[in-house]
Amino acid sequence: MRGNGPPVPPDTEPGPARVKALFISCLTLITLGDLDGIEARTAECLAQAEHFGVAEAAAATASAILAATLRGGPAQVVSLSEVLLATHRAEEPLTFPTMVALVSTGHAYVAAGRIAKAIGRLEEHGATCDRHGERCQRAWGDLLRAQAELARGRPRAAQEYARAALAVKYRLHDSVGYGMCLDVLAQAAATDGQVEHAAHLLGLAQQVWDTLGRPQTGIPAWTAAREACEQHTRQALGGHAYRLAFHTGYETDLDTGIARTLGTPGSDSSG
Helix, strand or coil: CCCCCCCCCCCCCCCHHHHHHHHHHHHHHHHHCCHHHHHHHHHHHHHHHCCCCHHHHHHHHHHHHHHHHHHCCHHHHHHHHHHHHHHHCCCCCCCHHHHHHHHHHHHHHHHCCCHHHHHHHHHHHHHHHHHHCCCHHHHHHHHHHHHHHHHCCCHHHHHHHHHHHHHHHHHCCCHHHHHHHHHHHHHHHHHCCCHHHHHHHHHHHHHHHHHHCCHHHHCHHHHHHHHHHHHHHHHHHCHHHHHHHHHHHHHCCHHHHHHHHHHCCCCCCCC
């Protein structure tokens, strides 16, 4: 056990290990929606990475991609990701910065309304994950594919992808991931005319966001989509019915609610 001596000061010495630590810090901060924190760490990460190797440059670029995602700059996300992928796409074994770039461009294309481009990149992402047996990142890709399917008017296909993502995120205890999945399922239900169910899912998801902080981690396109779903569902149901369905979802045991959501029979994905 450590004694009662003075605290050990943090190690701020520049080096590859610190670049990696800064990147991991950015991954944590994006789940909290902390843009200021990510911006500060990205700036340091980029400055330090200039003095080291290819792996450090990739981590720094991936940090910048995360910052741009939270800032709401899809064009910058695509630009940075293409720079990273030009160097690392064929790298073996698979690296985490590569996965960040692949899935982030999928998000950026969805946010920009370039759905065909989004689906192409997400299919590449999914195939890459399948080759390497990667399930966590594959689930992020499925969540984004659900958003893409919603954007092209296929809510039932969106439900299938979102449920697939939810099953993995729930199994991995990834609360940010399954909160996002529940929100996308609510949007798909509302689009499909199941407005009471949508309000219930919004309430269920709110349990998650109340423990984590900002809904959808503050990513602008995703926050706007949830707010639009809330408004549409409230208008369709009326204030009293909306509050009742939302409250029922909010008061449902989260594990039970997710299990029920995953147990719902799948619909024809032709949507």
